[in-house]
Ligand SMILES: Nc1ncnc2c1ncn2[C@@H]1O[C@H](COP(=O)(O)OP(=O)(O)OP(=O)(O)O)[C@@H](O)[C@H]1O
């Protein structure tokens with residue numbers, strides 16, 4: 001019996017039961033489109049978080065002044081000004097697991113250029129900061145270690161600052177006023193977008209730490225900084241680096257009036273929870289696909305029962321075991337793959353609409369679509385086999401006697 | 404030459420763990436080209452016997468040799484092959500598939516024989532023509548009279564040129580005149596193709612058409 005004959009037989013059966021076939025397929029359509037939508041939303045979310053992690057920089061540790069407990073009283077982190085440039089230099093010198101250190105003296109300042117002004121965060125740091133955050137200049141240059149040593153009044157601007165101060169003008173070479181002090185713009189940084197906590201990372205101006213201390217924010221003790229960023233030499237050295245940093249500063253302060261934190265870890269936890277969430281959504285979607293499969297099985301069982309006499313007749317004129325089996329299996333597979341096909345279209349469309357409506361990040365890949373489609377195929381085989389098997393096992397006389 | 408040979412064939416049904424014997428030891432031989440009428444009172448086991456001869460059912464014990472091959476040793480697909488190629492079955496209630504047209508019903512045995520689409524359609528048309536229904540090929544069974552349906556069923560039984568036609572009360576649901584024409588059609592097959600016929604009937608006039616009559620009573624043959 002040829003495949004064409006089988007296919008034609010299946011089509012005749014669907015024609016005889018249009019509404020039923022449609023409703024059965026609908027179960028699979030919903031299941032497959034849910035799987036596609038959940039896959040794309042879930043993958044999109046974790047991709048976005050990964051991007052954000054990458055934008056922060058990898059293997060980063062942050063050191064903040066103030067301990068978690070001081071004399072039994074909980075203190076807010078960063079409230080006690082205790083860290084200094086000297087601490088940063090000591091860390092860079094003494095810790096073998098540390099690749100780079102960037103001391104940071106930062107604050108909010110009013111920035112003026114011509115008749116435009118803008119309040120933004122100003123970060124005073126060293127040239128290593130750009131390396132650590134993998135942040136490059138799109139025009140001009142970032143400042144050098146010479147600029148830091150000589151406390152030159154140069155500034156590197158984030159894109160948001162550029163957007164708010166300059167209208168159709170190249171900022172490089174222009175002089176802006178930060179807290180009234182003239183700074184020359186030497187570079188503009190590439191766009192980084194939002195941080196994982198939702199802050200605009202491009203709304204910033206970066207200047208040499210020495211200039212920030214001397215001209216912008218002052219110091220209550222020599223070399224005062226607000227925090228330092230430390231980069232470990234590799235992801236597997238994060239714990240070593242943290243311990244080394246702690247020991248190095250402890251030796252200088254004689255008390256634990258500072259806190260060392262793994263910056264990346266926090267983000268990774270966030271990513272993990274996004275993953276768990278999308279896995280959860282996906283499993284709910286898969287359940288609906290399985291429910292669709294059970295719908296197919298149910299209808300196929302009804303169909304076998306209804307067509308018992310037909311099966312008897314087919315057997316009486318010479319249908320073999322697999323002729324009968326293939327007939328019903330093919331019907332189930334056609335229903336499920338047809339549902340899979342429509343489900344993919346619906347899933348792609350609905351994830352697109354979701355991304356537009358809620359401005360979610362979605363990620364659709366061809367392999368995912370193929371997997372969802374072959375899943376619907378196997379649902380057809382899986383849930384079609386039992387009814388087909390049952391049909392083929394009928395005894396011809398009994399089947400013929402069935403009314 | 405014996406085409407059909409039954410040796411002490413018994414069939415019993417189990418109802419609530421009580422064995423009810425229906426066929427109590429049937430031995431018979433049907434030669435190639437014979438026309439046999441199988442008669443007997445209602446409930447005597449005629450249909451049961453026909454189903455066994457037609458390979459739709461298996462005996463509880465005994466041997467059935469068809470065309471020199473013992474059927475009881477065959478697997479399900481081999482038996483399906485015999486039903487397809489060697490036997491044409493005509494039922495009292497026609498047993499046409501309601502969803503399929505007359506032509507498609509006649510095509511059915513050829514589909515399972517692997518006959519190509521074009522050849523199949525041509526042969527099915529030929530057969531419908533032979534039973535006098537060439538103008539009804541696109542009709543569904545519900546659009547045909549009882550006599551016409553039985554003609555379609557006969558055309559279907561002939562599809563793969565089987566050497567044996569088994570008819571279980573083929574005229575049972577038809578009026579006398581229609582019944583007569585169906586009988587004539589069946590007998591003409593024997594004349595034209597030498598087809599072996601076994602016909603179950605209650606009707607003495609139908610039996611009188613046949614050259615040999617086999618009587619069955621309470622599951623035993625009384626020749
Ligand atoms: N599936 C079955 N289960 C139990 N008993 C059965 C079954 N099929 C047939 N019988 C019994 O076997 C006996 C013979 O039945 P069968 O149909 O062969 O009779 P028949 O000679 O064809 O009668 P009729 O002329 O009325 O068609 C009957 O008593 C019937 O009740």
Ligand SMILES: [Mg+2]
Pocket residue numbers: 449450451571
């Ligand atoms: Mg009967």
